[in-house]
Amino acid sequence: MRILRGPNRPGWLAAGIVSLSACLLPGGLPTLAQTQQAPAAAGAAISSGAQQAQPPEQQPTGIVSGAIIDKSGAAVAGAHIQLARGDASGNQETTADSDGQFFFANVPPGPFQLTVTAPGFATQTQSGILHAAETYAMPPVAMAVASVVTQIEVTPAEEARVELKAEEQQRVLGVIPNFYVTYVPDAAPLKPRQKFQLAWKTTIDPVTFVVTGATAGIEQATNYYSGYGQGGDGYAKRFGASYANFAIATFIGSAILPSILKQDPRYFYKGTGSRTSRFFYAFGNTFFCKGDNGRWQPNYSNLAGTLIASGIGNAYDPPSDRGVASTFEGALIGIGATGAANVLEEFVVSKLTSNNPIKKQHDAGGL
Numbered sequence: 001m002r003i004l005r006g007p008n009r010p011g012w013l014a015a016g017i018v019s020l021s022a023c024l025l026p027g028g029l030p031t032l033a034q035t036q037q038a039p040a041a042a043g044a045a046i047s048s049g050a051q052q053a054q055p056p057e058q059q060p061t062g063i064v065s066g067a068i069i070d071k072s073g074a075a076v077a078g079a080h081i082q083l084a085r086g087d088a089s090g091n092q093e094t095t096a097d098s099d100g101q102f103f104f105a106n107v108p109p110g111p112f113q114l115t116v117t118a119p120g121f122a123t124q125t126q127s128g129i130l131h132a133a134e135t136y137a138m139p140p141v142a143m144a145v146a147s148v149v150t151q152i153e154v155t156p157a158e159e160a161r162v163e164l165k166a167e168e169q170q171r172v173l174g175v176i177p178n179f180y181v182t183y184v185p186d187a188a189p190l191k192p193r194q195k196f197q198l199a200w201k202t203t204i205d206p207v208t209f210v211v212t213g214a215t216a217g218i219e220q221a222t223n224y225y226s227g228y229g230q231g232g233d234g235y236a237k238r239f240g241a242s243y244a245n246f247a248i249a250t251f252i253g254s255a256i257l258p259s260i261l262k263q264d265p266r267y268f269y270k271g272t273g274s275r276t277s278r279f280f281y282a283f284g285n286t287f288f289c290k291g292d293n294g295r296w297q298p299n300y301s302n303l304a305g306t307l308i309a310s311g312i313g314n315a316y317d318p319p320s321d322r323g324v325a326s327t328f329e330g331a332l333i334g335i336g337a338t339g340a341a342n343v344l345e346e347f348v349v350s351k352l353t354s355n356n357p358i359k360k361q362h363d364a365g366g367l
Contacts, residue, residue: 065103066138075100079118155326173304189292192259199255227318282346
């Protein structure tokens with residue numbers, strides 16, 4: 001039987017109770033030696049019980065120590081270590097020294113958790129249980145390099161490059177180039193080099209030569225520009241003049257002037273709204289365009305470019321077809337043709353254009 005001594009209980013009373021209990025047990029009366037040993041044994045038992053009954057906060061504190069290293073075993077100096085306990089009492093913080101070492105003193109016994117952070121490393125946690133008056137050596141905390149998520153900022157130039165690459169794949173029925181239309185409402189402005197690139201790609205496309213050849217054939221069949229004559233020589237002159245007109249108009253109206261005036265030579269597909277609003281929008285693009293600043297402005301590039309190209313073409317037309325009136329007539333025809341092409345683009349051509357992932361996303365409602 002163990003008798004616990006309370007804080008106000010005299011030692012002699014405990015000893016007497018122990019002796020009396022021993023006398024009543026089987027085996028007879030205790031010997032003189034047993035009687036002399038009983039008080040000491042009882043005192044030890046009482047002292048042990050009193051120690052076990054101490055609350056955790058009154059038990060002797062301990063020490064937690066360890067080291068912070070990287071995957072190669074090198075010390076991670078300056079790492080921040082936080083020791084936390086479940087009841088939030090005794091929480092401490094420290095910093096690893098130049099050798100990566102750390103220690104916490106006066107840590108109350110019980111479970112604890114270490115949280116280790118360091119620049120460039122992923123946060124690490126370790127846990128343990130500290131006993132009273134214990135010096136707890138933690139296993140080395142190996143820090144792993146933090147995974148870096150790099151956010152790549154896409155510049156307007158890069159956006160334009162991607163969009164232009166998609167536009168250069170656009171073909172009506174998979175054959176006829178349809179490079180000068182964008183399906184991105186806020187498409188990035190083209191750099192001057194990209195404007196010339198688009199003009200060059202358009203003028204050297206095989207379909208351009210086929211269409212030019214067909215145009216020259218029709219002109220010869222109807223004896224248009226009769227001053228060129230007939231036969232192979234007449235056809236070659238018509239072909240050369242027709243191709244020169246196209247190339248000059250493309251470079252002046254879609255590359256040179258847009259670069260100087262900072263205007264976008266492309267048609268911005270609308271695709272929404274009433275048919276009437278879309279019609280006036282499409283035809284109006286002949287007279288208005290987006291600037292490189294994203295704002296709408298008079299389409300000086302198209303208007304002036306068409307007039308200049310018509311004037312240059314008039315210089316090598318047959319003498320009978322030259323003149324100021326012919327120049328303005330050709331310019332008006334060119335402007336009207338641009339408006340008609342925009343309307344067809346808005347309502348017909350866009351449906352027949354393939355090979356553009358941006359257009360597919362637009363048609364699916366993603367833009």
